[in-house]
Amino acid sequence: MNRSIHFKQLLERYKANSILIDEHDELFEMIATGKFDDSLSEAIIDDLKNEGIENEADLPPHIAQEIVRNIYESEKNTNNVLPKKSKVSVIYRWAIAASFIVLIGLSYFILNNDGNSKGAVNRQFKALIPQSTLVVTNPGKTEKEVVLSDGSKVILASQSSIHFNRIFAGDSRDVYLEGEAFFQVTKNPLKPFLVYYNNIVTRVLGTSFRINTNTNTGKIEVAVRTGKVQVYENDRMLSLTEKLNKASTIVTPNQKAIYDESSHLFENSIVDKPQKLLVNDTAIVTQEVLTFEQETLGKIFLRIQNYYGIEIIVENTNLYNCVFSGDVSNLDLFSVLQTICIATNSSFEINGTKILIKGKGCF
Amino acid sequence: MFDQEKYEESKLVLLLADDSEYAFQLLYDRHRNRIYKTAIRFLKSPILAQDVVQDVFMKLWFSRKNMNASQPIEAWLHTVAKNNIINRLKKLSNEWKALTELPFITTISNNATENSVQEAEYISILNHAISTLPEQQKKSFQMSRHENMTYIQIGEQLGLSPLTVKTHISRALLHIKSVLAEKGIIISIVILTIIYKI
Numbered sequence: 001m002n003r004s005i006h007f008k009q010l011l012e013r014y015k016a017n018s019i020l021i022d023e024h025d026e027l028f029e030m031i032a033t034g035k036f037d038d039s040l041s042e043a044i045i046d047d048l049k050n051e052g053i054e055n056e057a058d059l060p061p062h063i064a065q066e067i068v069r070n071i072y073e074s075e076k077n078t079n080n081v082l083p084k085k086s087k088v089s090v091i092y093r094w095a096i097a098a099s100f101i102v103l104i105g106l107s108y109f110i111l112n113n114d115g116n117s118k119g120a121v122n123r124q125f126k127a128l129i130p131q132s133t134l135v136v137t138n139p140g141k142t143e144k145e146v147v148l149s150d151g152s153k154v155i156l157a158s159q160s161s162i163h164f165n166r167i168f169a170g171d172s173r174d175v176y177l178e179g180e181a182f183f184q185v186t187k188n189p190l191k192p193f194l195v196y197y198n199n200i201v202t203r204v205l206g207t208s209f210r211i212n213t214n215t216n217t218g219k220i221e222v223a224v225r226t227g228k229v230q231v232y233e234n235d236r237m238l239s240l241t242e243k244l245n246k247a248s249t250i251v252t253p254n255q256k257a258i259y260d261e262s263s264h265l266f267e268n269s270i271v272d273k274p275q276k277l278l279v280n281d282t283a284i285v286t287q288e289v290l291t292f293e294q295e296t297l298g299k300i301f302l303r304i305q306n307y308y309g310i311e312i313i314v315e316n317t318n319l320y321n322c323v324f325s326g327d328v329s330n331l332d333l334f335s336v337l338q339t340i341c342i343a344t345n346s347s348f349e350i351n352g353t354k355i356l357i358k359g360k361g362c363f
Numbered sequence: 364m365f366d367q368e369k370y371e372e373s374k375l376v377l378l379l380a381d382d383s384e385y386a387f388q389l390l391y392d393r394h395r396n397r398i399y400k401t402a403i404r405f406l407k408s409p410i411l412a413q414d415v416v417q418d419v420f421m422k423l424w425f426s427r428k429n430m431n432a433s434q435p436i437e438a439w440l441h442t443v444a445k446n447n448i449i450n451r452l453k454k455l456s457n458e459w460k461a462l463t464e465l466p467f468i469t470t471i472s473n474n475a476t477e478n479s480v481q482e483a484e485y486i487s488i489l490n491h492a493i494s495t496l497p498e499q500q501k502k503s504f505q506m507s508r509h510e511n512m513t514y515i516q517i518g519e520q521l522g523l524s525p526l527t528v529k530t531h532i533s534r535a536l537l538h539i540k541s542v543l544a545e546k547g548i549i550i551s552i553v554i555l556t557i558i559y560k561i
Contacts, residue, residue, distance in 0.1 A: 015404045017515045021507070024514060024525070025459070032456040037449060044448050047401040048441045057409075059399040059416060067417045068391060071424050072384075127414055131523075132458075132530040166534055169461065 007036045011043055125198050128236055129163045129176045137161040143182075148173070151186040152193065199237045200259055203230040223256035223271045231257050233264065253277055253309040255353050268353045274308045274333040289329040290336065297322045297344065301357075308333055311354045318361025319346060376432040379423075387427070390436060391420055398444045405448050406455065407515060408524040415451065419444045455526055462526075462533050485543075492542035496535050499523075503531035 010027040013019040019027065030036050138144040138156040146154040149167050156162055160179025168174075168191060176196045185193045185204055195202045202222055222231045232248035249266040251257045254274040257266045290307070292300055298320035301312045310333070314320065322344040328336040337348045337355065346359025378386035395416050402412035422443055423430075430436070493501060502521060506512045507528075514525040514532075521528070 014515075017407075017513075017519065019513060019515065021513055028456040028459040031452055032460050034453070040449055040452070041445055044401060044405060044445045045441055047404060048397055048444060050397075056400045056403070058396045059413065063413055064391075064395060064416075067413065067420065068388070070417060071421045074421065075424065127410065131408070131410070131527045167537075 003030075004036065004039055007039055008043070011039070015043075015047075125176075125178075125196075125237065128196065128234070130165070133163040133165055133176065135161055135163050148175070150188065150191075153184040155182040155184075157181060196234060199233055199261055201232055201234050203232070220259040220261070221256050222251055222259070224251040224253055225275060228252055231259070231266065252353075255310075270310060270350050270353060270355070274310060276307060277309050289327070291327040291329060293325050294323050295325070296320060297324060297340070297357075300324055300340065304333070304336065313351075313354050313356055314361075315356060315358045316361045318363060319344070319357055319359055320361070322346075322362040372436050373432045376430050376436055379427045380430060380432075382427070387420075387424060390423070390440075394437065394440050395420070398440065401444070402448055405452055407518065408526075411451055411524070415444060415447050418447050458526060459529060462529050488543060489539065492539045493535075495542070496538060500531045500535040500538070503528050504535040507532055 136146045141158050144156045157180035163176035173193045193204045229251045233246050249257045256271045348357050375386040402415040506517045514528045517528045518525045
């Protein structure tokens with residue numbers, strides 16, 4: 001039989017909902033080859049021209065209105081400043097991250113959006129979620145644990161939902177989050193774990209991280225404990241011009257990326273409470289004590305840098321000559337710095353992802 | 364379309380270039396339903412059809428400065444809608460194929476149905492496996508096996524897209540296969556389907 005006639009027959013039956021299962025497989029197989037695009041185009045155009053189709057439902061009015069709102073809203077968003085390119089280096093190093101624990105805090109706040117734009121984002125985000133995913137919602141007041149097919153654990157906070165496939169079939173493990181959750185991800189460098197959260201995607205090769213909702217900042221935050229994580233804007237939520245300037249950043253331990261939805265910018269900075277680095281799931285550095293005996297700041301800063309993974313720079317290299325004695329093992333990073341600064345007549349400030357030490361130094 | 368209407372639409376396109384939301388709304392109201400209905404017929408999902416309508420009119424609004432008022436706007440909308448529907452349909456087809464090509468339909472063994480005692484045992488294990496399926500999977504599976512319904516028909520009844528129904532059924536088959544495998548029965552799903560239909 002002529003293939004194209006056969007195709008048209010199958011298509012007619014598909015449209016009329018009278019196609020059999022085997023034929024449905026066959027039809028979709030044929031469509032996937034791309035060889036029948038012309039027939040398909042013709043059929044679609046015919047239908048579009050065909051006026052007044054018998055008793056088929058119209059586009060529901062409230063959705064029709066929402067669509068118009070979304071369109072105007074998305075234009076407003078594209079008129080915002082172009083995102084700045086953040087420094088992204090050594091991408092291949094992600095592979096290393098597979099063996100680390102990753103802790104991400106990601107918070108999202110909507111107060112500074114008006115009702116419309118919130119609707120636009122949510123509808124767009126909801127449309128992204130594949131229909132075939134399972135949904136687990138936690139309506140209760142306590143946390144709820146969900147185990148995914150790859151062994152990864154998700155602890156859902158109250159009033160949160162997670163969408164995922166029962167089997168992670170593709171090249172990546174995609175989950176869609178609404179709300180707040182803690183993730184413990186099974187290692188699999190070949191299948192990165194992707195968390196979709198409104199406009200942004202968080203890509204992890206490592207093992208655990210947190211996503212939560214913070215009501216203070218109005219911005220999404222991704223904070224990393226250990227390992228390495230890439231955060232980027234989701235292509236499918238962006239307009240064409242935005243895609244060309246897609247914002248993306250890599251977050252390393254004790255750093256956080258803050259995403260500003262209206263300007264499409266990521267800004268990296270230091271987390272509020274830097275923690276000791278974890279290597280291979282265990283804090284092997286916990287035994288290490290930070291006790292210094294007449295040690296130069298040059299050496300002390302190097303130790304602290306390795307301890308927290310945060311770069312420390314000095315305004316004046318004479319600071320390296322200063323000496324400090326004392327036990328700061330039980331203090332958090334900022335208290336350690338404060339103690340050292342008082343002792344050496346200097347001060348420190350956070351400068352992006354780095355700590356800047358100011359002072360005249362010693363001779 | 365009447366000439367009067369054509370004339371009017373070309374004026375609307377000019378207004379649109381001047382950022383008239385009124386003109387946009389008129390064009391939208393006039394054309395949205397036909398695009399929506401066509402999209403539903405080809406994609407079998409109201410959500411996807413809504414996305415088609417949004418994509419098409421988003422493109423119109425973003426291209427409003429570059430529209431040619433002497434060309435019929437309808438033809439432009441139809442071309443954009445057609446391309447959008449084709450792209451989505453191809454994507455659906457590829458996902459569909461991926462489900463169809465899951466590895467469980469490969470081996471065919473003949474001794475599985477050798478004698479009727481064995482067969483009865485299989486059926487009881489099978490029924491047990493089916494009874495432990497999640498509700499939507501069980502419903503989809505039974506409708507397709509018992510009542511010989513197609514994915515589209517099941518989808519209509521359960522309010523799901525055909526692709527979701529197919530996913531449910533694939534998962535149901537995988538589950539059943541794993542239950543059987545636990546009992547030491549290695550059986551192809553092809554055979555399984557045959558037994559179950561008996």
